[in-house]
Amino acid sequence: MLGNEIITSIQEGYKLTIILMDNSGFNSIGGLSRSLGQQGFGTRYVYPRQGRLPGDEPGPAPKPLPVDLAMNARGLGAHVIECRTYDDFTAALAQARAIPHTTLIYIRNDRYAGVGGYESWWDVPPAEVSEMPAVRKARKAWEARRKLERYYC
Numbered sequence: 001m002l003g004n005e006i007i008t009s010i011q012e013g014y015k016l017t018i019i020l021m022d023n024s025g026f027n028s029i030g031g032l033s034r035s036l037g038q039q040g041f042g043t044r045y046v047y048p049r050q051g052r053l054p055g056d057e058p059g060p061a062p063k064p065l066p067v068d069l070a071m072n073a074r075g076l077g078a079h080v081i082e083c084r085t086y087d088d089f090t091a092a093l094a095q096a097r098a099i100p101h102t103t104l105i106y107i108r109n110d111r112y113a114g115v116g117g118y119e120s121w122w123d124v125p126p127a128e129v130s131e132m133p134a135v136r137k138a139r140k141a142w143e144a145r146r147k148l149e150r151y152y153c
């Protein structure tokens with residue numbers, strides 16, 4: 001969907017500043033999958049290995065897909081500023097203010113880094129029956145956490 005916003009902003013002459021954090025997949029869903037004992041299945045931009053999409057299990061690193069979201073934004077007409085550090089990011093914000101048309105600030109980040117849970121959790125029950133030990137362990141942890149839930153009316 002990001003492409004539509006860029007194209008429309010260029011076409012209509014509206015300036016947007018877009019911040020794109022690229023974690024090479026679906027970080028939040030991968031984190032949820034890992035918390036359910038399912039190893040982040042299908043949440044990375046990688047090629048299948050031996051006919052199967054790899055999860056986050058240990059082993060050789062899978063070959064990444066050639067997804068280049070920054071190049072895609074350039075191809076749609078956006079000015080792109082690529083960042084590697086926090087200082088790059090703050091400088092990019094200042095630079096984007098001075099650019100008169102749509103600018104995308106692109107940051108590749110660590111797909112495993114997240115924010116704290118803020119004493120909350122996603123109440124997503126792991127499978128009740130599974131042959132995977134990690135899923136069974138996640139189910140027991142979920143059952144214990146579920147007992148701590150509080151309801152507000």
